[in-house]
Amino acid sequence: MKLRRVAVANRGEIALRIMRTCREAGIEPLALYSEADAGAPFVRYATAAICVGPAPAAASYLNVEAMTAGAAALHADAVHPGYGFLSESPLFARACDEAGMAFIGPSPECMDLLTNKSAARRTMAAAGVPVVPGYDGEDQSDAALLDAARLISFPVLIKAVSGGGGRGLRIAGSAAVFLDQLAEARREAVAARGDSRVLLELYLDRPRHIEVQVFGDTHGGVLHLGERECSLQRRHQKVIEESPSPALTANQREEVCQTAVAVAKASAYCGAGTVEFLFEPATGRFYFLEVNARLQVEHPVTEMVTGLDLVRMQLEIAAGKPMRWKQSEVRWCGHAIEARVCAEDPETHLPSAGEIAAWAPPVGPGVRCDTGVERGSIVPSWYDPLLAKVICSGETRDLAAARLEQALLHFDVLGIATSIPDLLRILRHPTFVQGDLYTRLLEEELDTASHDQAPPDEVLLALAAISASGADVRGAPATSPKAPDPWREGAGWRN
């Protein structure tokens, strides 16, 4: 089967990134957008676009019927779901299939298995893949769950069965607070996915988040592209990701990658997927967490160290081709680190929405910036706050980190607050520099520190320069005591 027209059922940076590869492969990219994204860069980049509904995601990007109808109206022969939204919806995959369009991802049956975290854990445990001690029983009564938590031993992690993005996740430190935390987790889980069921897991000591990129094709081929470490998280959202992990020995790397390949084979995996593990450095043990049956936000770090285009591989697999590479042909070179630049207050981490008044993403050797916004874009409050991903590579981790620091320092943004100051604090933190990461590092070591609120000298100088140039623009002698107030509206300022 040859793909000619691929609809991207997503928005923002990932829509644009997928469309670029489509064009490189001679495929026409098609945009499905909500009213909030009319005229957005990814809509203009597509060869054809159609509005699928109003701004709220439930009415557009999460609306299976509207997205399927939109793709069909644009005569797509395949649909790429990106990440988030409908990317792991077996319902959407089936709807595309029924409308005669290929869904670029694993089969609906495979997704049924993997998106149900309890079922996935049972399958993996049966296949001999280690899982974190936990409870995933059918009995969801308070009493049964509390008994199970006591058996696992506290602290216990409460996770929604149909969770994701940190929703429906709670940590219960003791039996005394368990039922309260359980109620909160259930409430969030119902709000997010309409499913109140939870599972329990042992909460590990300074665990690191290690994940392995895998691919499977329709000819039974399975390949891994090495690991990524994503231990830097806040509220279970990844903040900085890198590859390779600074923690693993060659043997541990081989062990986790082979385990991931076994997981992919156990689920007859087809397409791009990520097998997530927790790694406990003290014991050297890996525990299977879950499979993300889609392209990940952080896939560029793998692209930077392998030189492969993961979207291109997805498209070829969807077209029924066998993978071009054998495992022994995959090569890794250097180190790559990605930072997620979000529209949020760097202190409170609350989202900031508004119009982007200035925007100049960084460039330079070893610097990649994936973004879906531009100067003049309105950042809507309806969707994920991700503005850009800055990915830097170098021969060593230190060089990649130094490049990332410089890239973030010289990333010009005005109009909205961004997480750049927060990212810079992380990059300069001694624990990050040493590579001694763990999943609670940000919450335990960074977010507790208070930050200097005094503006740096450069800001004083710039303010002074602006006031002086204001006086010059009006042509008034700046030393004149009668100089009009340059701050009054309509004082003839250039912006």
Place this chain on the structure above:
Amino acid sequence: MKHRFRSATVTLDLAMERTHAGWRLQTEDGRAWDLRAISFADRRVRLCVIEEDGAERWIEMPARRAGGSIELEWNGMVWRFAPAGLGATEPSAPSGVLTAPMVGVVAEVKANLGDVLARGQAVAIIEAMKIIAPVNAPFAGKVTAIHVQEGDRVEMGAVLAEVEPEGGIS
């Protein structure tokens, strides 16, 4: 020429004086710099500091004037300053007027008109971009007004509800 600027956290007093080569900036704490080649156009400010040994150091950053204040970005941090007297306000005692901490949707209204709340009790939940922000009573009191319903879209600073301290406003 003296200028006073206020941000959310600091007040700055800057004195600018013409010199033969450009400008001299002095701060309240007695520090001074010689500047020249100042430009502010196309949302960028650019200037050159002359060091004591005569060396030039150029400083450049995005900057713009927005709604009566000045916005600058340096090392990723966005600073917003208002000339003193034009919109800057002093911090005050906690208000019973509860406002949205961010742009979003009212996910839940947790209190009813007339409810008596404990300090810190949630009145409403605002949700945006996967983030849930509770809006809590700043003190113990009675709910005297609720201005939003579940599902309403709110701007940052929109009034959500009003709470009166227990025993009325003294």
